[in-house]
Amino acid sequence: MPYGINFSSDEMVDFLIKVLDSDPECFVFVDSEARVIWLNKAYQSYLNVKLEEAQGKPVVDVIPNTRLQVVVKTGIPELGKVQNINGRRAIVNRIPLFKDGKIIVAIGKVLFKTKKEFAELVSKLKEEVDCYKRELNEIYTSKWKFEDIITCSPNLIHVKDLAQKVAPVDVNVMILGESGSGKELLAHSIHSASTRSSKPFVCINCAAIPENIMESELFGYEPGAFTNAKSNGKLGKLEIANNGTVFLDEIGDMPPFMQAKLLRFLQEGELEKVGSVKPVSVNVRVICATNRNIQKMVEDGIFRADLYYRLSSIILKIPPLRERPEDIELLCDHFLKSITEKWAIPLKKIDKEALEILKNYYWPGNVRELQHLLETLCCITDGNIIKAKALPSYLFGQSDSAMLKNNELRRISLSNINSDGNNKYICSDVINSKEKELLEEVLRNTGGNKRKAAEMLGIHRTTLYYKLRKYNMQYKVN
Structure with a gap:
């Protein structure tokens, strides 16, 4: 008994x-x-x-989010822990008391924060949020600007100039072009020159996302929205891009049910997460x-026609590499330096001989194919000069007639582009028609022998198969 105090146990x-x-x-006190x-x-x-209402009840039924039952079970005290109790954050100590090696009681002490402590906590949390925002912006930021578009082609320069004009204007843009022609590069450049350049730039490849998870990827989901959903839910790509730009690559591969949901989002400026009925305003x-x-x-x-018109306020068509052979040398210099x-x-x-062969190749994979080829050549070439003999065999053997046809296609493509850019689709239609005629003639x-046809055209057989599928042409091999 402490000195000066003479109480009985009950007292x-x-x-x-x-x-x-x-x-x-x-x-709070709890038993064993x-x-x-x-x-x-x-x-x-x-x-x-009231005390009489709480006494005898399991502590988990009385105090939200408590861990006293864990302390009773483990015998391990928990000091200075943060607990949310009825919407307020508190600092909690949980201490077990022992007798003869067994827990007889556990005590919980709760201290709700003062205004000063809350202000300090909010300040710290704000610093953490700002840090995460900076990290997020580094991930979701544009990589390229207009000066990264390497060209001396009048055709592509026209597209680039138009893109620079529309970049600061908050309108939706549709970019058309073959695979590897630089659609993503142009999209990044538009964002970099826009009023949203300091905000997120989020890329979504519609062809790469499985259909069954596309909605949750774009719109996000609430906790427990479906089996295996994260316990705290997930932000969708559209919400991550809020106040910035979202780049929907391969939009033509978006399934019909998602087209309808995307259209509603564009019309309303709101989205609903999977498992939620509460709309979230998003501006992208x-x-x-x-x-x-x-x-x-x-x-x-x-x-959907209505979605197409929503997305295509401005249409930019990137010409394929075969229509701008004057860019080959520039691109080679750029990529070789970079690699x-x-x-x-x-x-x-x-060297010049190798360069001429590259200029007369068809380039079904466009700029991306050229870049990958140059990477290979840098690996296998001895010395500092890449010569024609180092080029892969599929680039050789192009006959004079095939080269003439290629040049004819290029002349047609350039002659059908007006300075005002109004004939956006004539060029593609004429080239496709001539290309199909050439394929039919050679076959x-x-x-119908595809191997011989590819040799006559001076292209790889995989390129020929690609073109036959493109024009839905079926020929039996003799």
């Missing part, structure tokens, strides 16, 4: 109860089965429960791209 208990009842902090023994008045008041600029004939898809009812710097090897150049001459 001591009464004394302690009076002391704790007068304390503004909250106290984590059932409530006692709550002081401050805690009764905060929980809006949409840039989309496709390598498909989307106008034909609209005519055939595959792509050799990245790999820390001596700068390599390409007739070879009796």
Whole structure:
């Protein structure tokens, strides 16, 4: 017994109860089965429960988010822990008391923060949020600007100039072009020159997302929305892009049910997460791209006309590399410099003979194919000059007639582009028509033999198969 105090056990208990009842902090006592023994008045008041109502009940049924039952089970005290109790954050100590090696009681002490402490906590949390925002912006930011578009082609320069004009204007843009022609590069450049450049730029490849998860990827989901959903839910790509730009690549591959949901989002400026009925306002600029004939898809009812018109306020058509052979040398110089710097090897150049072969190749994979070819050549070429003999065999053997046809196609493409850019689709239609005629002529001459046809055209057989599928041409091999 402490000096100067002469209480019986019962008197001591009464004394302690009076002391704790007068304390503004909250106290709770539980037994060895984590059932409530006692709550002081401050805690009764905060929980809006009477002592006689709480006594004997499991503590988990009385105090939200408590861990006293865990402390009773483990015997391990928990000090200075943060707990959310009825919407307020508090600092909590949970202490087990032992007798003869067994827990007889556990005490919980709760201290709700002062305004000053809350202000300090909010300040700290704000710093953390700002840090995460900076990290997020580094992930979702544009990589390229208009000066990264390497060209001296009048055709592509016209597209680039138009893109620079519309970049600061908050309108949706549709970019058309073959695979590897630079659609994503142009989309990044538009965002970089826009008023949203400091905000997120989020890329979504509609062809790469499985149909069954596309809605949750774009719109996000609430906790427990479906099996295996994250317990805290997930932000969708559209919400991540809020106040910035979303780039919908391969928009032509978006399934019909998602087209309807995307249209509603564009009309309302709101989205609903999977598992939620509460709309979330989101403000984004949409840039989309496709390598498909989307106008034909609209005519055939595959792509919604109303969505097409929403997305295509401005249409930019990137010409394929075969229509701008004057860019080959510029691109070779650019990529060779970039590749050799990245790999820390001596700068390599390409000789005139090899360059002429590259200029007359068809380039079904466009700029991306050229870049990958140059990477390969940098690996296998001895010395600093890439010569014609180092080029892969499929680039050789192009006959004079095939070269003439290629040049004819290029002349047609340039002659059908007006300075005002109004004839956006004539060029593509004429080239496709001439290309199909050439394929039909060569296949007739070879009796449908695709290997011989590819040799006559000076292209790889995989390129020939790609073109046959493109024009839905079926020929039997003799």
